[in-house]
Amino acid sequence: METDDELLTRSVRDTEAFEPLVARHSTALHGYLARRAPRAADDLLAEVWLQAYTARGTYDSGRGAARTWLFGVARNVLAAHWRRHSDDRRTPRAAEESDDPWQAVDRRLDAAAVAPLIRRTLAGLPHVERELLLLVAWEQLTPTEAAAVVGIPPGTARSRLHRARTRLRSALGTPQTPPLAGDLA
CATH class of the missing domain: 1.10.1740.10 (RNA polymerase sigma factor, region 2, helix turn helix motif)
Structure with missing residues (x-):
């Protein structure tokens, strides 16, 4: 093949x-x-x-x-x-x-309870960060492939993707890093 x-x-x-x-x-x-x-x-x-x-x-x-x-x-x-x-x-x-x-994208979100928060957070992201996040999350492209799609270097894409994910996690109240084993006690 x-x-x-x-x-x-x-x-x-x-x-x-x-x-x-x-x-x-x-x-x-x-x-x-x-x-x-x-x-x-x-x-x-x-x-x-x-x-x-x-x-x-x-x-x-x-x-x-x-x-x-x-x-x-x-x-x-x-x-x-x-x-x-x-x-x-x-x-x-x-x-x-x-x-x-993005209003059209928002109507398609399955997580109705957090849709308004996700919408505000996505709308607040710079265009390239938002596009990178969605290409990786929805389209399952690698960060390097997403970088090529939007026309930026892979290293820049990775840092912008990290920034976008951090903002989304922060808005959703998701911990930035997983707790260490000792922190679970």
């Missing part, structure tokens, strides 16, 4: 090699889009695959895995969607907020 990187590279010469990528990654990409733009997720997924197919010749395996590249394409498609629809809003908002509709 060919790896994603091999398939994506081969798809430049053999278009049928692109099909297994769609089968392997559609569910994860759709989930990423649905958590951020639930009503438009299906259309956005189609746009992701169209753009990925069109740009497949620009993929460079030296810059990261094919999965990471696909999430980067999805992130760009989502950002373009938010920019297009930010003009539809009636109340003026800051540019970062208008590109990031």
Whole structure:
């Protein structure tokens, strides 16, 4: 079985090699889009695959895995969607907020009891920290893969991810570090 990187590279010469990528990654990409733009997720997924197919010749395996590249394409498609629809809003908002509709994400949180607190905490995070946290927590990307998606160095991503997790833990009243065995007595 060919790896994603091999398939994506081969798809430049053999278009049928692109099909297994769609089968392997559609569910994860759709989930990423649905958590951020639930009503438009299906259309956005189609746009992701169209753009990925069109740009497949620009993929460079030296810059990261094919999965990471696909999430980067999805992130760009989502950002373009938010920019297009930010003009539809009636109340003026800051540019970062208008590109990031967290009310839709909030409606999808399962933990209803802490949803308001999580919402405030996520909204208070800088955009990149929030995106890193969600890519790692929801999309199960590694911090290095998430760094590639948002276009920052891995070390920077790890420190920003740590900061975001610390703020979320603090807001939820979760201990920062597990207690030592002697502290349990």
